[in-house]
Structures are given as structure tokens and as C-alpha cells.
Amino acid sequence: MNKVIMTNAYIGKNGIDLKFTAGDGKAVANFSIAVKKDFKEKEYNYFNCVLWGKQAEWISNNQDRINKIGLEGRLETRSYDAKDGTKKYVTEIVCNHVEVEEWKTGSIENVDFGVPIESDITPVNDNSDIPF
Known part of the structure; x- marks a missing residue:
């Protein structure tokens, strides 16, 4: 099984690089x-990540408000030919899901979650004796 879960992660100093694929215009964030x-130390491990689709667009648009994230995905290794002719290998986390674990102070009220605050949904009150 190839599954990676990271919690309490800080987005790197260079931020999120959002691009769109040439063919279908799909969003990809690196x-x-x-x-x-x-937990006690102040030493860090650094990991490269890739995130696709609407989540990529959302996290890129809100990165300045995010303090810590959690993510779930898989490790992948790929290779490419560098300009000097050498073959380079990259191992990265390809994210399936990313969550904000901690917002920067005072930033939550400015976040657009993409969901309207008001909706046509009427809550059901069935007055049942469900214990939760």
C-alpha cells in the first residue's frame, strides 16, 4: 500500500505554484x-507535493491565510532529462486530499469556501429520540 498522511505541515517559503495544463486546462499546484x-525538536523534513483540480486552485488562492495543512496522498517517483543532459529523479507526494488544520490569526472571516452561506435547504426537525 502506498499511502502518505502528513499533519501539522507548513507550506514552504516559495508558496504554491499554480499552473494549468496545455491540453485541457486542468489546474496543478506544486x-x-x-x-x-x-514534536519537541525544531528540525524539519521537507517534501515536494503536487495537487490537482479544484483543490489546487482553492489552496493557491487561499495560501496567504493558511498556517498549517494536513494532506493525504501517495509517493511517486518520476525522472526527467536536465538541461545538462543528466537524468534527474524526483520523489513527491501526489495529494488526493488537503485540509486546512490552522488558519493564520484573523484570516478565517475572509476565506471563500466556494459554498454559499444562504441556501434553499430547509433543516428537518423530526423530534426523534436519537441520542446524538
Whole structure:
């Protein structure tokens, strides 16, 4: 099984690089994360990440408001030919899901979650004895 879960991760200093594919215009975000090696230490491991689609657009648009994220995905290794003719290998986390774990102070009220605050949904009150 190839599954990676990272929590309490900081988005890297270079931020999130959002691009769109040439063919179908699908969004792809490339970014790095910093995760503490140990709860008590101030040493970090750094990982490159890739995120696709609407989540990529959303996290890119809100990155200045985010303090910590959590993510779930898989590790992938790919290779490419560098300009000097050498073959380079990259291992990165291809994210399936990213969540904001902590907002920067005072930033939550400015976030557009993409969901209207008012809706046509009427809550159901069935007055049942469900214990939760």
C-alpha cells in the first residue's frame, strides 16, 4: 500500500505554484511542505507535493491565510532529462486530499469556501429520540 498522511505541515517559503495544463486546462499546484521531525525538536523534513483540480486552485488562492495543512496522498517517483543532459529523479507526494488544520490569526472571516452561506435547504426537525 502506498499511502502518505502528513499533519501539522507548513507550506514552504516559495508558496504554491499554480499552473494549468496545455491540453485541457486542468489546474496543478506544486509546493513544498515542512514537517517537524519530532514534536519537541525544531528540525524539519521537507517534501515536494503536487495537487490537482479544484483543490489546487482553492489552496493557491487561499495560501496567504493558511498556517498549517494536513494532506493525504501517495509517493511517486518520476525522472526527467536536465538541461545538462543528466537524468534527474524526483520523489513527491501526489495529494488526493488537503485540509486546512490552522488558519493564520484573523484570516478565517475572509476565506471563500466556494459554498454559499444562504441556501434553499430547509433543516428537518423530526423530534426523534436519537441520542446524538
